[in-house]
Amino acid sequence: MSFGQGGPQWGPGGSGSQPPQWGSQTPDWAALAEASESRNRRRRWLMVGGGALATVAIGAAVAVAVVSADGDNGQAANRPASELPASSDIPPDTTGPEPSFAETSAPPPLDPKDFISSKQKDTAPLSPDILFPGSRLTMGESRYEKGKTASTKDCASAAQGTLGTVLTKNDCTRLMRVTYSLDGVAVTVGVAVFDTEAQATKAKDDSDDKSVVQSLSGDGVPEFCRSAVCRSTTNSYGRYAYFTVAGFTNGKDVTQKDTKVFSTGDDLAEFSFRQIRRRGEAQATAAANE
Incomplete structure (x- = not known):
């Protein structure tokens, strides 16, 4: 039996019910x-x-x-x-505060001049041979031979012209001298010692062109600058005043053209200043290392 076209047709009769109708249309x-x-x-x-x-x-x-x-x-x-723990419930910091250090600074260096400006501090041994050591002195290209040395507490006895009065008035306690020579020119350095810097400065200021240290002869150096014209200088540093007198060993007068005499006097004045300053430096170093 097949469904679709050509199938059987139910006719009237039978049970009376309507028989199914099989469509004859084509499916969509x-x-x-x-x-x-x-x-x-x-x-x-x-x-x-x-x-x-x-x-x-x-x-x-x-x-x-x-x-x-x-x-x-x-x-x-x-x-x-609101639900976080209160600050009082938080455990305290048990590490402690960080260490703090006070600010420090290095002490100022000691001033060498302080040790040569008063008798109280200037206590190192002192003599002409300590202040002017050795047997000769080289300054630049010049090499000076060291002559005789001397030291006296009677300062006026080793001075010429007005210098004796100046030293006495300002309470000079000691006058040390040393002589150097080179090629017929000699120079004597005189270092006057005072208790204070003020006294030494006053002695320098009171000096004039007639305030001359007495030349020191001996040890191969003949007498000089006792009657001839010579060149002199005056200065001070700390409690020391220092003087020079330079001239010819043959008694010749010194003139402005005699540059050799001038340079000799300037060399010994410079060396005297350096030696006095070194004395202060040595004592300042010793005090700093104590």
């Missing part, structure tokens, strides 16, 4: 196909929607797991301020 295949496609689309959407819901569910589960894993470490950060 396009409608069937559209219905089938509609069902397929709904199925696909259901699958996609289910996957999305599963992803959201998994994400939520991971987030819960992360929060749970934080435990107590994350709870304090998420608590409101």
